[in-house]
Each structure stands twice: as structure tokens, then as C-alpha cells.
Amino acid sequence: MMRNKEEKEAKKEAFRKYLESSGVLDALIKVLVALYEQNEKPSSALEFVQQKLGGPTVSEYEKLQSEISDLQTKYNELLIKHEEICNELEELKNLNTSPSRKDASTDGEVLKDEV
Structure with a gap:
């Protein structure tokens, strides 16, 4: 059981490194900071994130x-x-x-x- 938990943790860490190296984490952090800094929060946070990430x-x-x-x-x-x-x-x-x-x-x- 301990080995299974260690494998899961290793997979999580590898995935986190992948997201970090590909720039996904930085992009998400920038968008979330922009959302946080909005004086008037948008009615749809999801649409705000999509728009900021370049989606329609x-x-x-x-x-x-x-x-x-x-x-x-x-x-x-x-x-x-x-x-x-x-x-x-x-x-x-x-x-x-x-x-x-x-x-x-x-x-x-x-x-x-x-x-």
C-alpha cells in the first residue's frame, strides 16, 4: 500500500513539473491574479478565465x-x-x-x- 501511495505522489510531482515547464502554471496564476484584482467581479469567472487565456x-x-x-x-x-x-x-x-x-x-x- 505504501508503494502505491508513493507511485501516486511521484505521478503528481511529475505532472506538476510538466505543467510548470510548459508554462501552464504561470498562465493560470496570471489569470487568477487578474481575476482577484478586478474591482467588479465578472458574473462568470469561467468566461473571464477563458477570455484571458485566449478562448472565445x-x-x-x-x-x-x-x-x-x-x-x-x-x-x-x-x-x-x-x-x-x-x-x-x-x-x-x-x-x-x-x-x-x-x-x-x-x-x-x-x-x-x-x-
């Missing part, structure tokens, strides 16, 4: 989600249109290379030369 506010997040949805819809519509145009192009290529099409142009040339 709830309204900005909802706006971005809406924009993503609109762009996904437009993308899907353009993808369908692209597939339709590719199919049309393929059909036109097939019509151009079909033997009956070549014969028709040859006959037309012959008639033109004869006149």
Missing part, C-alpha cells in the same frame, strides 16, 4: 459553430455540384470519342470537300 466567449463560440454549420452546408452543395459537372464532362468526353460521332464528322468533311 460563449457568444463568439456559438457564432463560430453557426458559421461552421453554414460552411459545411455550402461545402456539401459545392461537392454535389462538382460531382454533377464531372459526370457531365465524362459524358461529353464519351460522346466525343464514340465511333458514331467520328463517322458523322468524316461524312461532313467528305460532303464539304465534294461541294
